[in-house]
Amino acid sequence: MKLLEIKNIYKNFSNKKVLHGINLDIENGEISSIFGYSGEGKSTLLKIICGIIKQDSGDIVLNEKNINNLEPYERSTTLVMDEPLLFPHMNVLENIAFGSKLRANKKRHTTSNKKALESPKEIMGLLGITGLEKRYPSEISMGQAQRVSLARALIVNPEIILMDEPFSNLDIISKTKVRKLIKEINCELKISILLVTHDIEDVINLSNKMFILNKGEIKDSGRPKDVLKKPSSIETAFLIGTENIFDGIISEIDKKNNIVKIRLKNEKPENIYIEADYYGTFKVNERIVFAIRPEEVMILREDRGASRSVRENHFTGKIISSVFTLRMMEILIKSESGLEFKALIPFHAYEVMHLFEGKTINISLKKSAIHIIEKKKR
Ligand SMILES: Nc1ncnc2c1ncn2[C@@H]1O[C@H](COP(=O)(O)OP(=O)(O)OP(=O)(O)O)[C@@H](O)[C@H]1O
Ligand SMILES: [Mg+2]
Known part of the structure; x- marks a missing residue:
């Protein structure tokens, strides 16, 4: 079943064309990845999906409902950025709980097969950060901060988590752990994830479906195995590292x-x-x-x-x-x-x-x- 449909999205910044006619569908419960060169508009697309910036034209449809006119906090989409933006004056627990307060008034519609996690304690357990409740952001590692930021995304029980290069600031060990965690969240909670990355290994390891964003359009899409094997153009072939x-x-x-x-x-x-x-x-x-x-x-x-x-x-x-x-x-x-x-x-x-x-x-x-x-x- 389709969870999220991106229909013909256009976005320019001043005179710069960034996205011109993006179309993609995300299936419910899957991990999907957007892959592309730097500056192609991947972050812009995620920000449009979660409502932080507005598209020039086109539609965002979530669960068959057009969400173009909804505010970010009304959207059931949360964005996890490469740098975990935690409030420095709040401890870990307060940071996590903050998200739920923000959306407390909102009536959530969750798809039936999704398991909801409501308490910060439960979420912290799942993410392996129990014990850090009282620490401040300056007192935890980057990998732990990334998990706190993930916990803050999970507590609002979103339909889809958008992740913008969640591994870019992590060392290889933390990266492996966060990768595993993303898979677990997807498996256990059945939460759909849309991941932006420029590491093809992440795409292969994590995603059910990949999209290649190039020159403002989705050029190739499908199971990573198939896209890697049969890139549609020489440009895509170079982008995904095809050799020979x-x-x-x-x-x-x-x-x-x-x-x-x-x-x-x-x-x-x-x-x-x-x-x-x-x-x-x-x-x-x-x-x-x-x-x-x-x-x-x-x-x-x-x-x-x-x-x-x-x-x-x-x-x-x-x-x-x-x-x-x-x-x-x-x-x-x-x-x-x-x-x-x-x-x-x-x-x-x-x-x-x-x-x-x-x-x-x-x-x-x-x-x-x-x-x-x-x-x-x-
Ligand atoms: N607020 C803005 N004002 C003007 N131009 C912007 C703005 N945000 C992004 N851009 C431009 O839009 C283009 C796409 O930016 P975006 O950050 O979406 O790329 P990206 O694919 O996420 O790149 P990266 O892989 O480096 O994160 C870039 O040329 C960028 O300079
Ligand atoms: Mg980006």
């Missing part, structure tokens, strides 16, 4: 077997081809761009015969660099034909396969991993 992007020309289409053969642009005189699954409406001789996610570049084990699936798009190359990242090895491979591929493999696989810089290896790219993302304009 190549130029090519459609050289052959085999509609019977659903295969498209792409000729790659490369430094060497001989032609190099890659086969991909055929979908869409490509024509022979059309220029295209395609991408392969680094985790889909398969390094073949020397000790095993190639199975049918790994026989696709075979290349031999040398490892020119390997870098240890948080969870994976990031490997750069240069093929004999001069193409460079980035691959991501688990650290143990790197060890098991005795990989090292300078080693010659074979890689395979599954047809299904070749994603044609844009027809290139001439």
Whole structure:
């Protein structure tokens, strides 16, 4: 069921166009994320939803009711900012209770499947900040302050919590805890959450649905897994960190077997081809761009015969660099034909396969991993 509908929202600041025609729907009980570059209008959109700033045109509909003309405190939406704005002269308990006083007169309509938390004590327990009641904001850590601010949002029992980069000021340990907390709040209380972030990891870890805000519009939306796999344009591909992007020309289409053969642009005189699954409406001789996610570049084990699936798009190359990242090895491979591929493999696989810089290896790219993302304009 749709909880929140953003319909054709426009917003300019003086002459600067910020949002032009934003449309998005948030499902009840889900975590959704808005992802985009800095300055694209993500915070502006959240402020419009909760009523702190007014849109130039368009509608905000919550539970099928247009809330354009409601004041922020009448809206059942609360905003949690990157910096927890707590009142310095009030202790933690007073800060949390403040929100409920503010909305005490308001008759709330809660959707039936949502569990309401009314007492500050209960909320503090859920957020793991019991014991901090008497402390003042200057006497707690940033991570604790962020939870107090979350508690203050929860006490008004909102339909949806809007979070604007809630992790940006947290260290990695606090960040992991707050992430977990957000999931718990969503699961236990069935509260919908709309999260703004510019960390793609947060999007993947937390959200059921993601929206990409770019140049004032929602460019891609869907389950993070799908959007990451099939970005709709080269711009989105760059934004979400797609690597291994190549130029090519459609050289052959085999509609019977659903295969498209792409000729790659490369430094060497001989032609190099890659086969991909055929979908869409490509024509022979059309220029295209395609991408392969680094985790889909398969390094073949020397000790095993190639199975049918790994026989696709075979290349031999040398490892020119390997870098240890948080969870994976990031490997750069240069093929004999001069193409460079980035691959991501688990650290143990790197060890098991005795990989090292300078080693010659074979890689395979599954047809299904070749994603044609844009027809290139001439
Ligand atoms: N009150 C305002 N007056 C004038 N311009 C504004 C105002 N608020 C925001 N802007 C401008 O609108 C654009 C969008 O700002 P916004 O803060 O919504 O971006 P954002 O996507 O949240 O960026 P970030 O990721 O850096 O937080 C920016 O160019 C910003 O300078
Ligand atoms: Mg912002």
